Amino acid sequence: MSVFSGLKFRKVSSPIHNLDPRVKFVYVCAIFVVAILFSEMLPLVILFLIQIPFVLLASVEREWLRSMRGAAFLATIIFLTNIGAAFFRDGYVLTAPSVESAVAMTLRFMVLVESFSVFFLTTSPDHLGLALEQTRVPYEFVFAFTTAVRFVPVLAEEAQTIMDAQKARGLELERGNFLKRIRNYIPILIPLIIGAIRRSLELAEAMESRAWGATKKRTNLYVLKMQRGDFVLIAITFGILVIAIYARLFVRIPTVNELLRSLP
Amino acid sequence: MGVIETRNVTYTYPGAAKPSIVDVSLNIEKGEFTLITGPSGCGKTTICRCFNGLIPHFYQGEMKGETIVAGLNVSEHPIYELAKHVGLVFQNPENQLFALSVEKDVAFGLENLGVPREEMRKRVDWALNLTEMYDLRERAPSELSGGQQQRVAIASVLAMQPEVVILDEPTSFLDPLSAKKIFEVIRDLNRKLGITVVLVEHRLDLTARYADHIIVMDEGKVALDGDPHEILRSEEARLIGIGIPKATRLYQILKKDGLKLGNTIPLSSEEMASMLTEALKDG
Ligand SMILES: Nc1ncnc2c1ncn2[C@@H]1O[C@H](COP(=O)(O)OP(=O)(O)O)[C@@H](O)[C@H]1O
Ligand SMILES: [Mg+2]
Numbered sequence: 001m002s003v004f005s006g007l008k009f010r011k012v013s014s015p016i017h018n019l020d021p022r023v024k025f026v027y028v029c030a031i032f033v034v035a036i037l038f039s040e041m042l043p044l045v046i047l048f049l050i051q052i053p054f055v056l057l058a059s060v061e062r063e064w065l066r067s068m069r070g071a072a073f074l075a076t077i078i079f080l081t082n083i084g085a086a087f088f089r090d091g092y093v094l095t096a097p098s099v100e101s102a103v104a105m106t107l108r109f110m111v112l113v114e115s116f117s118v119f120f121l122t123t124s125p126d127h128l129g130l131a132l133e134q135t136r137v138p139y140e141f142v143f144a145f146t147t148a149v150r151f152v153p154v155l156a157e158e159a160q161t162i163m164d165a166q167k168a169r170g171l172e173l174e175r176g177n178f179l180k181r182i183r184n185y186i187p188i189l190i191p192l193i194i195g196a197i198r199r200s201l202e203l204a205e206a207m208e209s210r211a212w213g214a215t216k217k218r219t220n221l222y223v224l225k226m227q228r229g230d231f232v233l234i235a236i237t238f239g240i241l242v243i244a245i246y247a248r249l250f251v252r253i254p255t256v257n258e259l260l261r262s263l264p
Numbered sequence: 265m266g267v268i269e270t271r272n273v274t275y276t277y278p279g280a281a282k283p284s285i286v287d288v289s290l291n292i293e294k295g296e297f298t299l300i301t302g303p304s305g306c307g308k309t310t311i312c313r314c315f316n317g318l319i320p321h322f323y324q325g326e327m328k329g330e331t332i333v334a335g336l337n338v339s340e341h342p343i344y345e346l347a348k349h350v351g352l353v354f355q356n357p358e359n360q361l362f363a364l365s366v367e368k369d370v371a372f373g374l375e376n377l378g379v380p381r382e383e384m385r386k387r388v389d390w391a392l393n394l395t396e397m398y399d400l401r402e403r404a405p406s407e408l409s410g411g412q413q414q415r416v417a418i419a420s421v422l423a424m425q426p427e428v429v430i431l432d433e434p435t436s437f438l439d440p441l442s443a444k445k446i447f448e449v450i451r452d453l454n455r456k457l458g459i460t461v462v463l464v465e466h467r468l469d470l471t472a473r474y475a476d477h478i479i480v481m482d483e484g485k486v487a488l489d490g491d492p493h494e495i496l497r498s499e500e501a502r503l504i505g506i507g508i509p510k511a512t513r514l515y516q517i518l519k520k521d522g523l524k525l526g527n528t529i530p531l532s533s534e535e536m537a538s539m540l541t542e543a544l545k546d547g
Contacts, residue, residue, distance in 0.1 A: 126364040147362050153406050154358065199359050206360035208322050209352045210373035210420065214344035217378045221371035221388065 015229055016058035016122045021131035023230045024119055027237045031115040034244040035108050040253045041100045043244070044107040050240070051114050060121045067117040071110060079106040096257050125149040134224055147203070155196065162191050265332070267428055267460050268292040268315055273329035275310060275319055284310045286484040287329075292462060294427070297454045297474050299492070300464045301506050302481035308464045309355075311481070312432045314338065315462070317346040334427055347373065351421030353431040357413035357438075358405075361420075366408070367392065367401040370420045377424070391423040394457075395449055411442025418449060428460040429453060435467065447471055469509045472496060473532035480506055493529045511536035 016024075035047055055064045082105045086098030123131075129146040133139060166187050167173070173184050247253065254262075269291050276283040285307040292298050300308050313319040317338040320327045331338045334349035354360045363369040370391055374384045392398040395415040405413055414434055421429055431450060435443035451474045454461040465471050472478070478495045480488040482504050488495050495501055496512045511530045519525055525543055530536040 124364070126368065129364075143362070146364055150362060150364055150405065202354065202356060202359035203362065205318060205322060206354055207362065208318060208343045209316055209347055211344040211347040211376040211424070214347070214376045215378040219375050219378050219381060219384065221368055221375060221381065221384055223381065 012059075014058045014122070016054055016118075017124070018227075018229065019122075019233055020224050020226055020230045021119075021123045021127050022135065022224070023226070023233050023237075024123060025131070027233055028115045028119045030237045030241050032112060034240060035111045037244055037248050038253070039101065039104055039108070041104040041107065041256050042253055042259065043247065044104050044111060045256075047111050048107055048114065051111075051118055054118050054122075058118070058122045060118075063121050064114075064117060067113065067121070068110070071113040075106050075109055078109050079103070082106070097255065100255055100257065130220070130222055130224055133220060139218055151199075155192070158195055159188065159192055162188050162195075265335075266291040267294040267334055268462070269332045270311075270314065271330045271332075273311075273314060273327065273331055275314065275328070276326045277310075277323060278325045280325070283326075284484055285314075288484075288486055289329075290479060290486055290489060292428075292460065292477065294460055295454075295458050296460055296476045297451075298460075298462045298477040298479060299468070299471060299475040300462060300479045300481065301466060301468060302487070303505055306481045307484040308481055309432055310484075312352060312430050312462070312464060315428070315430055316350040316352045317341065317343040318352075344376065347426075348377070348424060349427050351424055351426040351429045353414070353417050353421055353429065353434050355433045355436055357410050357417055357434075360417045361405040361413060364404055365401070366397060366403050366405065366416050369405065369416055370401075370423050372420060373424045387423045387425065391419040394422060394452070395419040409442065410438050411445060414438065414442075414446055415449060418446070418453075422453070426459070428462065430462040430464075432464045433466070434463075435465070443467065444470060447474070450474075466507050468496070468507045469511075469532075472509050472512070473535070475531075480504060492531060496531065497529050509533075515539070 031047065031051070035044065038044055038047075055061055079102050082102035083094070083099065086102060087094055090098060125146060129142045132142045132145070163173075171184065171187055174181070175184065270288050273285060273288045274283050275285050288307075288311060300311070302308055310319065313323065314327075314331045315333055315338075317333075319325065320339060321343050327339070333346060336346060336349065338346060361369045363372060367388055370388045371384055374387060379387070389398065392401055395418050397412065397415050397419055400408065400412065405416065408416065414437075418429075418431075418434070429450075434450075435446050438446065447470050450461055450463060453459045454474070463471060463475075472492055475492045478488070478490065478492045479486060480495060480501060487504055488498065488500055496508050497516065501508060509531055511533045514536060515525060515530050523543060524546070526539055528535075530539055
């Protein structure tokens, strides 16, 4: 089951987890916009660092590191493409500004990944569903989303059981060339799909029996209420936006190179 | 008139060659604890689906006859309206829970009905307490055992405060101990809250003692219908092959061998034990 253990969302409580997902989402979008606004290295470094307190407050360092590592491959490609392009453009020389700009592009990507991963690492699917519902996303979509999350671990377990059963009957998954290997998975896929169809019929039956679709004005057991933390985050978001726009318009942003040289 | 009444109901699933239930007429009184039993494939699940309108609304097919539940003709009322009067608990606990937490699942039906939040909170907590799931209310369903999941399913039906609760083999996926717990919860619904209970079950050893009324089905028909003591002692019941409680069988065998025993037929081992003690004292 170790392969699938990552699919389960563990319930945790932290100041960041308890924030209203809508506010968190606005924050992520603001970071996104600011990251697009700048192509200099310095502000992007700052932007990258700003999020680390969030990670620490939510104590999701390990998961965060994992997603950073996951993004490293793409980041490397972005870096190499940028630096390669500059190398050819400048006539086969590497200049300090072009290295800096390649680093900036890579950082921009990392900032995007970082802010989204902080959002998803600290927002339970339940909470997210609730936020969607209260932003007037049709309930059918929200229900499809939460039910999918609910059944991912169940289906994963079922897949594992079928796999074990078929292996016990002599199915060899790792045998043969590429096409053969894909074909090896058919005896696992078919029972899995049939099981899922049967399951969805039973689910539909149970939903109907619990008054699905009785009224358009559905109510909800929970309600999202903005709390102090949410207002703090709104203030932070607003502050970041104001500073960023001001800096963009009125400040000449030094390169890291210049900054280092100006040090005594 | 009973709280559930069917008149000559014959039903064929879409595409099926022959009807799954044939000319079923039965009557279940308010406040009764009714057991429905019979061999596998005899139409027990099908009749349960008729009781809350899944047949004919969800499974189209061809239905003849009438089903009246809580005074409503099921053909003329949508399932969601019937759901306020009849709750249905299914066999597989896993496939009737959709939400990411226990209490959210229990609230699902009430949310669908548009019940205001304060009222909903009260009813959810009430249902969770009755099924002893209150302490686990924030767990995800996948973190629960089968027995606990089935208790959540019962709670989510109870929260809608129906007059009738129907349970279709609710323990067939469970171990004997969890099954016993579920049966006790169900008994309390009937005894303490006065809810009409219809339980489909094979394990008569554990459940016959609670029943006021037994319906035995065979090949889509009602074979026997009446008082549990009368039915479980009958030769027909034995021939159909239902799981007659061991205590009842023992009583019959001892009686045939000429042992002097009382005339009330025991339905549970406790009753049998006290009867034997009595007989030994006399003898
Ligand atoms: N969804 C369905 N579609 C077609 N036939 C069905 C369906 N469900 C049950 N049947 C058939 O109806 C008959 C009665 O089944 P069912 O009511 O499930 O019996 P029981 O619950 O007593 O085991 C069986 O012959 C079964 O094959
Ligand atoms: Mg059945």
